[in-house]
Amino acid sequence: MEHIVIIGNGISGVTLARHIRKLSDKKITIVSGEADYFFSRTALMYIYMGHMKFEHTQPYENWFWKKNRIELRKAFVKQIDTNSKTLLLADGGNLSYDKLVIATGSKPNKFGWPGQDLEGVMGMYHKQDLENLEIYAPNNKACKRAVIVGGGLIGIELAEMLNSRNVPVTFLVRESSFWNGVLPEGESQIINRHIKNHHIDLRLSTNLKEIVSDENGKVKSIIIEETGEEIPCDVVGLTAGVSPNIDFIKSSTIETGRGVKVNRYLETNIPDVYAIGDCAEQHEAIGNRRPIEAVWYTGRMMGETLAQTICGNRIQYKPGHWFNSAKFLDIEYQTYGWVFSEKSKQDYEQHFHWKHHDDTKCITVAYNKDTNDFLGINTFGIRMRHEIFDKWLTEKRDIDYVMNHLVEANFDPEFYSHYEAEILSTFNNQLQTI
Amino acid sequence: MSLAKPDAVDISNKQKVALAIGIIGLFILTLALFNTNFPNKGVFLTCALGLISVGTIIYSRDAYLTKLEGIKNDGVWFKSISSRGVWGWVVGVILTAFYIVLYFYPKYLGLGVDGVVNTGLISLFDPLSQLLSGRQASQWFVYGTLYTIAILAFGYKFILKYRHNRYQQIRTISVMFFQLGFAFLIPEFMYVMNNDLPYYDLKSMWPLNYYIFDEWSVNGFLSNGNIGLALILFGLITIFVISPILTYKFGKRWYCSWVCGCGGLAETAGDSFRQLSSKKMSAWKLERWLIHTVLVFSVVMTTAMVYTYLGYDSNDFWLTRGVFIALVIGFLTLVFAGVLFFKGKELGKDVKYGAIGFFVVIALLVIMHLTGTTKHVFYIKAGALRSIYGIYIGSIFSGVIGTGFYPILGNRSWCRFGCPMAAILGFQQRLFSKFRITTNGGQCISCGNCSNSCEMGIDVRHYAQKGENIVRSSCVGCGICAAVCPRGVLKLENDSMKGRINPTEVLLGNDVDLMDLVNQK
Numbered sequence: 001m002e003h004i005v006i007i008g009n010g011i012s013g014v015t016l017a018r019h020i021r022k023l024s025d026k027k028i029t030i031v032s033g034e035a036d037y038f039f040s041r042t043a044l045m046y047i048y049m050g051h052m053k054f055e056h057t058q059p060y061e062n063w064f065w066k067k068n069r070i071e072l073r074k075a076f077v078k079q080i081d082t083n084s085k086t087l088l089l090a091d092g093g094n095l096s097y098d099k100l101v102i103a104t105g106s107k108p109n110k111f112g113w114p115g116q117d118l119e120g121v122m123g124m125y126h127k128q129d130l131e132n133l134e135i136y137a138p139n140n141k142a143c144k145r146a147v148i149v150g151g152g153l154i155g156i157e158l159a160e161m162l163n164s165r166n167v168p169v170t171f172l173v174r175e176s177s178f179w180n181g182v183l184p185e186g187e188s189q190i191i192n193r194h195i196k197n198h199h200i201d202l203r204l205s206t207n208l209k210e211i212v213s214d215e216n217g218k219v220k221s222i223i224i225e226e227t228g229e230e231i232p233c234d235v236v237g238l239t240a241g242v243s244p245n246i247d248f249i250k251s252s253t254i255e256t257g258r259g260v261k262v263n264r265y266l267e268t269n270i271p272d273v274y275a276i277g278d279c280a281e282q283h284e285a286i287g288n289r290r291p292i293e294a295v296w297y298t299g300r301m302m303g304e305t306l307a308q309t310i311c312g313n314r315i316q317y318k319p320g321h322w323f324n325s326a327k328f329l330d331i332e333y334q335t336y337g338w339v340f341s342e343k344s345k346q347d348y349e350q351h352f353h354w355k356h357h358d359d360t361k362c363i364t365v366a367y368n369k370d371t372n373d374f375l376g377i378n379t380f381g382i383r384m385r386h387e388i389f390d391k392w393l394t395e396k397r398d399i400d401y402v403m404n405h406l407v408e409a410n411f412d413p414e415f416y417s418h419y420e421a422e423i424l425s426t427f428n429n430q431l432q433t434i
Numbered sequence: 435m436s437l438a439k440p441d442a443v444d445i446s447n448k449q450k451v452a453l454a455i456g457i458i459g460l461f462i463l464t465l466a467l468f469n470t471n472f473p474n475k476g477v478f479l480t481c482a483l484g485l486i487s488v489g490t491i492i493y494s495r496d497a498y499l500t501k502l503e504g505i506k507n508d509g510v511w512f513k514s515i516s517s518r519g520v521w522g523w524v525v526g527v528i529l530t531a532f533y534i535v536l537y538f539y540p541k542y543l544g545l546g547v548d549g550v551v552n553t554g555l556i557s558l559f560d561p562l563s564q565l566l567s568g569r570q571a572s573q574w575f576v577y578g579t580l581y582t583i584a585i586l587a588f589g590y591k592f593i594l595k596y597r598h599n600r601y602q603q604i605r606t607i608s609v610m611f612f613q614l615g616f617a618f619l620i621p622e623f624m625y626v627m628n629n630d631l632p633y634y635d636l637k638s639m640w641p642l643n644y645y646i647f648d649e650w651s652v653n654g655f656l657s658n659g660n661i662g663l664a665l666i667l668f669g670l671i672t673i674f675v676i677s678p679i680l681t682y683k684f685g686k687r688w689y690c691s692w693v694c695g696c697g698g699l700a701e702t703a704g705d706s707f708r709q710l711s712s713k714k715m716s717a718w719k720l721e722r723w724l725i726h727t728v729l730v731f732s733v734v735m736t737t738a739m740v741y742t743y744l745g746y747d748s749n750d751f752w753l754t755r756g757v758f759i760a761l762v763i764g765f766l767t768l769v770f771a772g773v774l775f776f777k778g779k780e781l782g783k784d785v786k787y788g789a790i791g792f793f794v795v796i797a798l799l800v801i802m803h804l805t806g807t808t809k810h811v812f813y814i815k816a817g818a819l820r821s822i823y824g825i826y827i828g829s830i831f832s833g834v835i836g837t838g839f840y841p842i843l844g845n846r847s848w849c850r851f852g853c854p855m856a857a858i859l860g861f862q863q864r865l866f867s868k869f870r871i872t873t874n875g876g877q878c879i880s881c882g883n884c885s886n887s888c889e890m891g892i893d894v895r896h897y898a899q900k901g902e903n904i905v906r907s908s909c910v911g912c913g914i915c916a917a918v919c920p921r922g923v924l925k926l927e928n929d930s931m932k933g934r935i936n937p938t939e940v941l942l943g944n945d946v947d948l949m950d951l952v953n954q955k
Contacts, residue, residue: 043881050509052886059880164508296879301944318945325877327920330504383922386875411925413916415600
């Protein structure tokens with residue numbers, strides 16, 4: 001029986017294992033050093049906030065794995081020998097495979113800041129990071145202030161976490177406005193204000209110079225690059241993005257760049273070795289996507305796709321229309337299609353922006369100003385239907401059609417106020433003034 | 435993981451004051467319970483209920499209005515009371531003890547029987563009862579008053595907690611209205627107008643008010659002329675006509691989380707315990723057996739009760755025992771055959787369980803008809819059957835376990851495991867209803883907030899992460915799963931029956947060819 005070994009029990013690896021089991025009787029082993037069972041990484045924050053316990057973040061009950069004959073091996077992989085098709089494990093064991101899938105996800109970026117390895121300095125990615133945070137910031141007496149470095153999705157989640165335990169937070173963001181490399185300016189500024197409304201000390205255009213140690217090798221304060229200001233703190237969260245977690249592969253014959261290099265079939269340069277999820281790097285980006293996509297949904301899609309290939313139906317990874325979502329404190333965000341920030345958008349991309357006067361809801365619709373084609377939408381504080389936008393993108397609808405049919409896409413709970421009429425009239429007024 | 439109770443979730447000083455105010459109110463009630471004879475009962479009763487309400491209101495305002503609108507679940511699993519900690523058990527034991535005394539030993543609450551005046555706690559409520567209906571209070575009046583206060587005060591808290599969510603607010607106002615008006619005030623006023631009428635909570639329908647077709651009840655109605663006849667007809671129409679139509683259009687939520695008193699208490703006072711319901715597959719299996727067993731029991735018991743007071747001779751009254759049994763069997767057969775014909779394929783192997791249930795009921799009814807006498811069914815006294823149901827299901831299951839165990843089993847264990855009404859509505863919701871919880875394409879991140887907050891113990895995430903709509907008989911449509919979802923994945927909707935149940939293997943957003951290949955199977 002062919003033995004499929006998957007390194008990593010995140011959403012990519014587990015989706016793959018489930019789909020292989022549906023399609024075949026192959027022997028499947030998932031190796032992970034992080035946790036006994038699959039859990040939802042995106043839910044770690046809710047454990048610290050007390051919304052859930054760790055077991056609630058596990059999407060399958062513990063009997064699921066045995067019932068589906070998916071073997072779980074708790075160990076870190078130290079080395080891969082592709083010649084003998086063997087994994088060398090950190091606990092000294094070996095594991096041989098017929099086909100190997102690398103799905104090891106990401107690790108937090110560290111940019112060589114002085115003091116970045118001190119006690120009390122952590123990322124917020126792995127289960128162990130959460131356990132660390134619980135040690136260093138159990139409450140606002142043990143942690144009088146926390147400094148978060150890096151204004152992305154994980155940074156704002158960490159700020160929300162600490163806020164839930166009344167730990168004062170200083171939030172250092174390199175950019176001039178929160179996440180404005182990705183978000184258009186209007187949206188980014190709503191989030192700036194929302195962060196401040198939560199009494200989080202947001203510092204824009206601010207870089208970290210160094211992290212200062214106390215006499216015990218624990219963080220004492222940080223120093224800001226621009227002003228030289230020293231901010232005393234007990235915890236420093238490093239959330240300046242993530243990169244593929246592939247250090248243990250570097251010594252093998254598997255080709256790596258920033259991630260494990262794969263072709264459209266998710267195959268590496270070595271036969272019978274594949275990579276999926278955050279750690280995979282496409283030789284060439286697919287469409288507007290990045291070569292490395294560190295997103296829950298793309299990990300899942302790669303898992304769904306590779307299962308076919310491994311079970312004899314070799315197919316390419318051809319993701320459909322881009323979508324994503326997040327939550328910034330109390331404001332939900334969804335995106336369908338492509339909406340680029342001012343920094344990265346092409347000349348033809350034009351935006352229509354509408355903002356509700358309560359400053360917690362807005363949408364940005366991107367369209368091609370030459371052809372009027374609808375390109376994508378960002379929506380804040382209003383839920384929209386994935387299915388409808390996916391359909392409109394496939395049908396290549398124009399901006400007028402989308403604006404006039406926006407109500408069909410609304411996904412807010414019943415009895416919520418509707419804003420489509422106001423949005424449409426704003427849209428029509430703007431067109432007249434142009 | 436070392437998640438001891440972080441002290442950051444301590445309550446504010448204002449909340450401590452509010453708690454103290456509420457506890458003083460409770461203390462007055464406790465003093466009354468231990469036979470303190472207050473001089474001016476009206477004043478002390480007003481104080482007690484007022485302080486409890488005011489305490490809850492101040493506490494809630496400080497908890498929610500001092501923060502921005504949004505999901506307020508911080509520390510739920512750290513707080514002792516809402517995570518089966520010491521306070522959870524203490525409250526559970528107190529509530530359970532209260533229910534046992536209430537149902538089985540009301541004299542300890544001070545109930546005066548056979549014209550004797552009340553003492554203790556019940557006497558404290560005499561002034562209010564006199565004011566409303568001109569009679570002295572009973573243990574049920576005390577219970578009804580406290581129940582209503584709980585729904586109103588905690589309903590207010592719930593409205594503040596979800597002040598960004600109009601679905602939650604309207605739904606809560608609805609249960610507050612139905613409790614105050616239909617369950618509490620209207621029956622009192624009906625008594626004032628016509629004191630021979632049996633207590634009738636208009637919104638409570640068979641089989642939840644399992645006693646409505648009992649002999650004393652039916653006689654009570656019938657001896658009151660047109661108004662009584664109208665009420666008993668209304669009782670029949672609610673369960674056989676109104677309820678199926680509303681459930682078809684809106685799902686069982688129209689009743690369970692908008693109207694029902696049990697649901698009302700669960701959604702308001704019980705809200706803090708919703709995360710405690712078990713989401714395990716094993717709990718679901720237990721649920722399906724238990725709730726349907728109770729349903730079978732209630733159908734057979736009610737039929738038996740009606741059967742015993744019907745006659746043999748059609749000259750006396752057209753509805754004889756034979757006709758009645760034939761009608762019941764005919765109706766059940768019609769329902770069973772209809773379901774088998776229209777939905778047999780969809781139900782798969784559950785058809786087998788349905789068939790077992792159906793034939794058990796039919797067999798029981800036939801045996802009853804063949805062996806039953808005027809006094810006895812199944813060789814035991816008919817009244818005994820009714821008492822068994824009343825004690826074990828009506829009192830112990832719905833009251834003692836259902837509410838007393840809120841802090842242990844979650845706030846809907848009666849609705850989930852025991853309520854025969856919920857079973858009927860759920861059966862219909864699963865098969866013939868426009869209601870579903872729509873899953874938004876591929877947006878689920880499997881975080882588990884939805885499952886965690888489901889009071890009915892549905893593993894919502896199991897469906898959401900597959901991109902599949904949630905169509906479950908137990909769903910009461912409270913909408914909290916949709917509210918707490920951080921990615922906007924869930925929406926309660928009434929839409930067409932077609933495509934309502936949509937299992938998928940590959941989710942929206944991936945390769946369209948792959949979706950076609952895998953999902954078409």
